[in-house]
Amino acid sequence: MDLSNYSPINPPQRLLMGPGPINADPRVLRAMSSQLLGQYDPAMTQYMNEVMALYRAVFRTENRWTLLVDGTSRAGIESILLSAIRPGDKVLVPVFGRFGHLLCEIARRCRAEVHTIEVPWGEVFTPDRIEDAIKRVKPRLLLTVQGDTSTTMLQPLEELGAICRQYGVLFYTDATASLAGNVLETDGWGLDAVSVGMQKCLGGPSGTSPITLSPAMEAAIRQRKCVEAGIRTAAHQDGEDEMIYSNYFDLGMIMDYWGPERLNHHTEATSALYGARECARLILEEGLDNGIARHKLHGDAMLKGIQGMGLETFGDLKHKMNNVLGVMIPAGIDGEQVRQLMLEDFGIEIGTSFGPLVGKVWRIGTMGYNARKDCVMLTLSALESVLTHLGFRTMQGAALQAAWDHYRGSC
Amino acid sequence: MDLSNYSPINPPQRLLMGPGPINADPRVLRAMSSQLLGQYDPAMTQYMNEVMALYRAVFRTENRWTLLVDGTSRAGIESILLSAIRPGDKVLVPVFGRFGHLLCEIARRCRAEVHTIEVPWGEVFTPDRIEDAIKRVKPRLLLTVQGDTSTTMLQPLEELGAICRQYGVLFYTDATASLAGNVLETDGWGLDAVSVGMQKCLGGPSGTSPITLSPAMEAAIRQRKCVEAGIRTAAHQDGEDEMIYSNYFDLGMIMDYWGPERLNHHTEATSALYGARECARLILEEGLDNGIARHKLHGDAMLKGIQGMGLETFGDLKHKMNNVLGVMIPAGIDGEQVRQLMLEDFGIEIGTSFGPLVGKVWRIGTMGYNARKDCVMLTLSALESVLTHLGFRTMQGAALQAAWDHYRGSC
Numbered sequence: 001m002d003l004s005n006y007s008p009i010n011p012p013q014r015l016l017m018g019p020g021p022i023n024a025d026p027r028v029l030r031a032m033s034s035q036l037l038g039q040y041d042p043a044m045t046q047y048m049n050e051v052m053a054l055y056r057a058v059f060r061t062e063n064r065w066t067l068l069v070d071g072t073s074r075a076g077i078e079s080i081l082l083s084a085i086r087p088g089d090k091v092l093v094p095v096f097g098r099f100g101h102l103l104c105e106i107a108r109r110c111r112a113e114v115h116t117i118e119v120p121w122g123e124v125f126t127p128d129r130i131e132d133a134i135k136r137v138k139p140r141l142l143l144t145v146q147g148d149t150s151t152t153m154l155q156p157l158e159e160l161g162a163i164c165r166q167y168g169v170l171f172y173t174d175a176t177a178s179l180a181g182n183v184l185e186t187d188g189w190g191l192d193a194v195s196v197g198m199q200k201c202l203g204g205p206s207g208t209s210p211i212t213l214s215p216a217m218e219a220a221i222r223q224r225k226c227v228e229a230g231i232r233t234a235a236h237q238d239g240e241d242e243m244i245y246s247n248y249f250d251l252g253m254i255m256d257y258w259g260p261e262r263l264n265h266h267t268e269a270t271s272a273l274y275g276a277r278e279c280a281r282l283i284l285e286e287g288l289d290n291g292i293a294r295h296k297l298h299g300d301a302m303l304k305g306i307q308g309m310g311l312e313t314f315g316d317l318k319h320k321m322n323n324v325l326g327v328m329i330p331a332g333i334d335g336e337q338v339r340q341l342m343l344e345d346f347g348i349e350i351g352t353s354f355g356p357l358v359g360k361v362w363r364i365g366t367m368g369y370n371a372r373k374d375c376v377m378l379t380l381s382a383l384e385s386v387l388t389h390l391g392f393r394t395m396q397g398a399a400l401q402a403a404w405d406h407y408r409g410s411c
Numbered sequence: 412m413d414l415s416n417y418s419p420i421n422p423p424q425r426l427l428m429g430p431g432p433i434n435a436d437p438r439v440l441r442a443m444s445s446q447l448l449g450q451y452d453p454a455m456t457q458y459m460n461e462v463m464a465l466y467r468a469v470f471r472t473e474n475r476w477t478l479l480v481d482g483t484s485r486a487g488i489e490s491i492l493l494s495a496i497r498p499g500d501k502v503l504v505p506v507f508g509r510f511g512h513l514l515c516e517i518a519r520r521c522r523a524e525v526h527t528i529e530v531p532w533g534e535v536f537t538p539d540r541i542e543d544a545i546k547r548v549k550p551r552l553l554l555t556v557q558g559d560t561s562t563t564m565l566q567p568l569e570e571l572g573a574i575c576r577q578y579g580v581l582f583y584t585d586a587t588a589s590l591a592g593n594v595l596e597t598d599g600w601g602l603d604a605v606s607v608g609m610q611k612c613l614g615g616p617s618g619t620s621p622i623t624l625s626p627a628m629e630a631a632i633r634q635r636k637c638v639e640a641g642i643r644t645a646a647h648q649d650g651e652d653e654m655i656y657s658n659y660f661d662l663g664m665i666m667d668y669w670g671p672e673r674l675n676h677h678t679e680a681t682s683a684l685y686g687a688r689e690c691a692r693l694i695l696e697e698g699l700d701n702g703i704a705r706h707k708l709h710g711d712a713m714l715k716g717i718q719g720m721g722l723e724t725f726g727d728l729k730h731k732m733n734n735v736l737g738v739m740i741p742a743g744i745d746g747e748q749v750r751q752l753m754l755e756d757f758g759i760e761i762g763t764s765f766g767p768l769v770g771k772v773w774r775i776g777t778m779g780y781n782a783r784k785d786c787v788m789l790t791l792s793a794l795e796s797v798l799t800h801l802g803f804r805t806m807q808g809a810a811l812q813a814a815w816d817h818y819r820g821s822c
Contacts, residue, residue: 001695003692006688008689009442009685009688011445011446011448011455012448012452012454014447014449016447016448018449021447023446029443029446029682030444032682033440033444035440036422036425036427036432036433036434036610036616038429038760039432041754041760044422047420054412054417057412070482070483070486071481071659072679073678074676074677075481075677078658078659082657098639098642100641101640102658104640105640109655109656109657205447205681205683206481206677206678206681207680228509228516229515229516230508230513230561230766245521245656246489246517247489247517247520248482248483248489249657264765265485266483266485267431267484269482270432270617271440271618272616272618272680272682275682277420281419343452349449354675355641
């Protein structure tokens with residue numbers, strides 16, 4: 001094979017201001033370039049235990065089972081749904097964007113009886129509406145998305161835990177896009193399971209998915225416990241329920257691998273674990289609340305700037321995530337042409353949309369390492385330049401001034 | 412949270428001479444420390460296409476669908492089994508070690524009707540034996556392991572493709588531990604699907620799994636095609652068969668993500684992809700056959716050295732993998748004490764065993780970046796020192812001399 005066309009990895013310089021992935025914090029990439037360890041090296045198992053402790057603080061939980069699932073954010077989602085849902089279980093999914101549909105689809109693949117309630121894209125649910133549906137459906141699990149980047153909306157979850165407890169429902173949320181940029185209180189809000197991804201507010205690369213499981217969720221999962229034939233001994237017992245549809249996502253096995261028995265399952269993705277550990281260290285060094293406030297500051301500055309440019313925003317701003325903004329593509333402007341000029345001539349990526357919003361909405365992120373003033377100002381400046389070039393009339397400098405004014409008023 | 416106990420990642424220096432993971436090639440770690448790109452950045456999709464082309468050469472195949480599954484090696488295995496096996500399908504698994512049991516277990520979770528044939532650990536199957544079982548069982552799929560690190564054996568696969576073709580059987584092999592250290596001819600041997608992991612002979616970290624699918628396997632998988640509700644349009648049609656038990660491992664969707672439509676699925680684990688690309692570049696720069704010869708040279712040198720030390724080996728040496736050796740723990744020696752002294756006082760890791768071999772066999776690897784003369788010599792020297800220290804009598808220097816003799820005779 002002629003390898004002359006396959007040069008060393010050397011990606012072009014990009015400022016990633018879409019809905020994720022965003023630029024990884026350089027400290028995370030440096031951590032990931034460290035040499036590997038054996039799976040059962042005391043230094044490795046120590047790192048695994050530290051990751052559990054660090055992510056307990058990030059998730060705000062005392063849950064023992066706070067660990068990594070090796071795969072992208074949807075690996076974390078799927079591990080929880082596949083491990084918890086028994087065929088025929090009723091689940092309720094409030095759908096307010098693409099990732100609610102994803103939860104439905106995964107639950108259907110688990111052979112659940114899936115019930116949904118829906119609001120138009122750009123809105124969220126009141127707790128009353130969800131409680132009514134719980135009373136009607138009587139689900140075993142409530143599956144929610146906290147922040148759905150497809151619509152930029154943040155579903156309020158504070159009151160749902162008490163409702164779930166009252167009706168004996170297990171309460172899960174997908175916080176892939178929201179955690180560390182918006183408040184999430186796993187224990188305070190009575191969540192039984194949460195999963196996230198690295199490539200949004202956590203500031204790392206996609207590839208491993210932190211999750212946390214409450215004791216009630218652990219008990220539900222242990223009912224389906226299974227030990228691999230190749231490594232089982234007489235001391236091992238399987239659970240009472242039918243085994244789940246996956247070995248890779250069998251959280252009973254994954255807990256046994258992260259727990260004191262260290263029962264071999266997959267070979268932990270060590271580089272990804274190094275990265276996840278550094279992401280948590282960065283977040284906790286800054287302080288979780290400080291980091292959330294930073295996401296709000298720069299997210300609001302981006303919003304003010306976009307409004308100052310005379311552009312309309314998408315969705316109910318009262319329920320917008322701190323870290324991503326939907327911007328209506330103005331009439332007469334080709335949204336893809338703008339994205340292309342931003343990328344090719346300024347090295348800045350902003351996001352397109354999915355489903356009903358395709359061609360109508362850009363999504364601009366300010367998250368993780370890129371929730372910074374310079375990222376906001378560069379993006380607004382370049383966007384004004386591109387729109388002016390394409391004939392969209394804005395007041396010169398107004399967007400930037402609005403952002404400056406916001407920073408001056410907030411600091 | 413007090414972070415003073417959570418210092419930056421700084422793993423101790425280790426020479427990983429177990430059955431994998433092994434030390435990653437430093438070039439791979441450097442590639443992985445590169446900054447991220449957006450999912451649909453032309454530079455990113457170009458890298459994805461290059462990964463497909465490079466792994467076609469590594470797998471020795473023309474298969475269009477040669478791509479990465481984001482997860483560890485068993486993610487690759489499971490994606491193929493879950494996507495291909497329909498509930499009730501008959502599968503045949505020749506079991507000669509732990510990873511044959513794993514294939515059975517995953518197939519059972521897919522609700523297959525699983526048939527097995529077995530040989531004692533340390534042996535492999537003749538093609539006749541497998542053909543007889545195919546005639547009897549009439550499976551839809553034959554699921555094999557090429558190299559099973561639990562026993563160090565390499566199952567010959569050359570003749571099985573023709574047999575599978577004759578009886579209309581789809582032919583899969585798990586080459587996690589063997590590819591690039593032992594001959595594998597995907598097209599030449601008529602394989603319909605192969606999966607591997609990074610942390611063995613490929614010289615990278617665990618975390619992404621290259622796979623390849625023949626046109627026949629693609630057709631079987633397309634029957635179960637499904638498009639996510641959140642991103643589907645009127646132009647999309649689902650397949651005829653029931654949808655698979657997983658969204659994450661739905662290879663129909665993963666092909667649509669890697670194919671020209673670039674239909675969004677997961678967010679590609681970019682750092683892992685950078686690493687996988689560099690691993691393939693390293694292998695093809697050396698030349699795949701040269702790399703396999705290197706694995707044989709150093710694997711044989713390790714074998715000669717171990718024999719020179721007066722230690723017995725495990726299993727049928729005619730069918731040993733080039734890259735890993737089973738060593739009988741001598742009577743009166745505590746295998747774990749030896750492993751601990753090797754690790755703590757020499758920084759060298761050798762492997763323990765699973766199942767029936769626990770406490771009886773060490774497994775010593777010479778693979779990927781660590782298939783090198785210095786790694787072999789250091790390991791033999793340290794092992795001789797530890798065994799001498801513990802009172803096991805060897806002829807001083809004989810192990811090293813045997814290895815030197817082997818190198819002199821082979822170069």
